[in-house]
Amino acid sequence: MIHVRTRLTSDFTVISNALAQRRGSAVTVGVAAYISSLPDGSSVTITALCDHFTEGEILISRALRELEAAGYLERRRERTPTGQVRTRTYFYDAPGGDTDPAGPPKPPRPRRTKSPAAAFEKTAPVATPAPSAAAATPTPVATPAPSAAAATPTPAATTTPEAALTPTREEPSLSEADPQAVAVLAALRRVDPRLVLSEREAVRLAPGVTQWLAAGVTPSQITALLTARLPDCFLTRPAGILAFRLRETPLPAPPPRPLAENATRPVLPPFQTCDGCEWAFRAPEPGHCRDCRSGASGELLRAAC
Numbered sequence: 001m002i003h004v005r006t007r008l009t010s011d012f013t014v015i016s017n018a019l020a021q022r023r024g025s026a027v028t029v030g031v032a033a034y035i036s037s038l039p040d041g042s043s044v045t046i047t048a049l050c051d052h053f054t055e056g057e058i059l060i061s062r063a064l065r066e067l068e069a070a071g072y073l074e075r076r077r078e079r080t081p082t083g084q085v086r087t088r089t090y091f092y093d094a095p096g097g098d099t100d101p102a103g104p105p106k107p108p109r110p111r112r113t114k115s116p117a118a119a120f121e122k123t124a125p126v127a128t129p130a131p132s133a134a135a136a137t138p139t140p141v142a143t144p145a146p147s148a149a150a151a152t153p154t155p156a157a158t159t160t161p162e163a164a165l166t167p168t169r170e171e172p173s174l175s176e177a178d179p180q181a182v183a184v185l186a187a188l189r190r191v192d193p194r195l196v197l198s199e200r201e202a203v204r205l206a207p208g209v210t211q212w213l214a215a216g217v218t219p220s221q222i223t224a225l226l227t228a229r230l231p232d233c234f235l236t237r238p239a240g241i242l243a244f245r246l247r248e249t250p251l252p253a254p255p256p257r258p259l260a261e262n263a264t265r266p267v268l269p270p271f272q273t274c275d276g277c278e279w280a281f282r283a284p285e286p287g288h289c290r291d292c293r294s295g296a297s298g299e300l301l302r303a304a305c
Contacts, residue, residue, distance in 0.1 A: 013033070013036050013037040014093075015032075015033055015036055015093075016093060016094065018094075018095070019032055019033075019072065020033070022070075024066065025059075025062070025063060025066065027053075027055055027059050027060070027062075027063045028062075028063040028066045028067060030053070030063075031049065031053070031060065031063040031064065031067070032063075032067055032072060032073075032091075034049075034052065034053075035073070035089075035091050036091065036093075044089050044091075046060050046061055046064070049064075061232050065232065065233055068233070070095050071092065071095030072091065072092055072095055073089065073090070073091055073092070074089070074090040074091075074092070075087055075088070075089050075090075075233075075235065076088050076090065076235075077235055077236075087235075172203055173203070174199045174202060174203055176203075177202065177203050177206035177207075178206050178207075178209070178210045178213075180210075180213060180219070181205075181206040181207075181209035181210045181213065182202050182206055183219075184209050184213075184219045184222055184223065185197055185202050185205055185206065185209060185242075186202070187219075187223065188223060188226060188227060188242075191223060191227045192227050192230060194230075194234065194238060195226075195227070195238050195242070196238075197238070197239055197242075198239075201237070201239040204239070204243070205239060205242055205243060205246060208243070208246030208247070209222060209246065211246075212246065212250060214252075215250045215251065215252045215253065216252055216253030217250055225245065226242055226245055226246075268282060269282045269283055269284045270282065270283075270284075272285070272286045272287065273286070274287075274288055274289040274292055275287060275288055275292075276288050276289070276292035277289065277291070277292055279291075
C-alpha cells in the first residue's frame, strides 16, 4: 500500500490511531469517526445516527455501547434550566476522558451538596478574646451544691449535634412488605436478568405493586408492563425505572354489571325422538325432525308433479 498524501487545510477531523485501528466492528469505528466530525450541539441519538447510516438500530446501539465501554463516549443525564432532564453525550479523543493539557478540560461533574451534619462539623470555631490580667486572678465565690435534678443529665443535653440532625425514621423490613408484591418483584429477573433488586429496593417498590394488585391487575400483567421496552443500557439502578412505571396507580376494575330484575331464563323445549330416523331433537310435541320433514315435503312435491 502506498499513501498519496494531500495536505488538508479545512473540513478535516483528527482521529487517533488507537481509535482508527481499533480491532472489532467496523461500524464502531465508523460511528466514532462520524461523531468526531460533528460540531458541538449536534444530535447523536440512535434515531439520528440511523438516519445517516444504512445500519439499523441494533448495530448502532451496539457500537455506542462498545465506545462507552472503551471510554471514548459518555452519556450523562443532566437537568436543564427549565427543569427538564436531558441525556448529554460527551465524546473523548482519548479513552477514559484523558485530554491534551493544552486542550479543553473535562466537563464538570454535578456538585454534591453537603449534609447538614457535615456542614456543622466543618464550621470553624468562634475566636474567643484572651482573658485580661484582672480576670486571670480567680475570685472565690460560694457556689451552691448541685441538686439531684441538676446532676442527672437530660436527654436533650446528651444529644450530639450529629444525632439531632440525623433522621430517626426506621425503614420497614422485608418481612413487613406484602409477600405477593415481593414475589412479583423477585420474579422480574426471570424475564430480564438485569432486574435484580435488593431488599431495600423491594421494600420501597412493594407498596406500588400492592396498589396495582388491589386495582385488579394480575401479576402477569404487572410483569409485562414493568419489563416492556426497557432501555439497552441502564444509566442508574433498574429500581428507578420500575418506580417511575409504578408511580401512577391504575384505575380499579369496574364492578360486574348486575342482571335485570325481570330477566328470566328462556324455557327450552324438551328432547323428542324422531319417528323416522330416531334422532333426538327439541320440540314441544313428538313427531319428525327437521331433516325428515324436509325429505317428506320433497317427496310430496315430486309426487304432485
